[in-house]
Amino acid sequence: MTYQDVHLHKRDEAFEEVEIKGLKVSLVAAGDGGEVIRHQLGAGSAWAIGPSEGWTSMEFVYVVSGELHWTVDGQAFAAKPGDSLSAVAISRDTVFTCPVDTEFLYFSTQPVFHHYSVQLRELMQLAVSIEQKDGYTADHCNRIKDLSMRIGQEMGLTSSQLYNLNIASFLHDVGKIRVPLPILNKPSTLSAAEWDVMKRHTSFGRQMLEETNLPMLTTAAQIVEQHHERRNGSGYPFGLAGDDIRLEAAIVAVADSFDAMTTDRPYQKARSAGDAKREIREKRGILYHPDVVDAFLSLADRAEI
Ligand SMILES: [Fe+2]
Known part of the structure; x- marks a missing residue:
């Protein structure tokens, strides 16, 4: 009334x-x-x-x-x-x-309504659309987020870390929207110059989160930028090593790698989950944070992956 x-x-x-x-x-x-x-x-x-x-x-x-x-x-x-x-x-x-x-x-x-809800929703929709262009199904973002959160909870992360992990894991590849499609979709091996552009999706992602001017996305932006950094410094975009890589980014790295290995894509046949787990175990402390791998393997041992 x-x-x-x-x-x-x-x-x-x-x-x-x-x-x-x-x-x-x-x-x-x-x-x-x-x-x-x-x-x-x-x-x-x-x-x-x-x-x-x-x-x-x-x-x-x-x-x-x-x-x-x-x-x-x-x-x-x-x-x-x-x-x-x-x-x-x-x-x-x-x-x-x-x-x-x-x-x-x-x-x-x-x-605040538009400021904080509409922009986040737009970023999430962009993240889903770009995964489809990259040969994944729309559920890829959700799978990475769910696995990242289970690893984070297994490790006893604080509520603040889990909050940032939740956003960053879902949006980890949103920066690919700024990578030209001929490079993103190229079925054959990328040239060195094309690969340099592809690697920039990490920093593009950080910029996109920062451009929202939402303070709650500042930390998530750093995690997005670091999700391809590797424990031994062999990753990108900065070649960070060890604990210079944010723990949340080290978690997304394991979840993303496992999902990439076990997903059928147009130009790459999926490997078995057992095979992928073995590779992640072998790279413990080399490419991946040892504590993250341990938490991941504990979940796997309990048949939760
Ligand atoms: Fe990525």
Whole structure:
């Protein structure tokens, strides 16, 4: 019912709605610069707020159902239905995780909806489209993300690391959109010059994430850029070695390599999972981070891969 100046928003109504795996955001009210956004997050998913240039907004979250967990300086907090939290001009990135399906209302005195939901969705759609052009099926991004997250959880990564891993693993190859198609699709071996262009998809990916100006993508951008770096320094684009490579990037490297080895593509027949696991084990500490390989093999031993 609507009368005079008061707008009734039915539960299933929204001005705009965006759904990406595990997260649904609906703009339910906007005016005078402020926005109210309903968030529905699946169990195990994460959400973040953080500062950006010129950000002075008051932000308020009211938990409708489920639980929101976060930590500050090692101290753990949990908000349950009826609880609320607020921040004025938040000064540091804060990552929230949901152990169960969770719904909350988010209010900001500055508009954020387009800024943070539409751009991320566009990047994710681009990532899926480029995998198809590169000879993978549309599910490649999801498979890399799922395997990366299982390895990350096996290793006991923090919620903040898992949040960045979640985004970066899905978007790892998004920079291929800036590689010319004749090079991306070339069925024969690339020339040295073409290979140099191909390798740039890592840095193109970082640039694309940074161009969104979303503070929550800054770390993910570095992970995307480093997903072809290798433990012994033989990777690209920088030839980083050892612990100079971000742990999350070392995880994406193993997940991506395993998937590439075991997927049928137009110009390469899939190898068996056993064969691929053997190769990853052999390259432990050489190409791949030893702890990541151990976590990967533990999952494999439990027949979870
Ligand atoms: Fe890649």
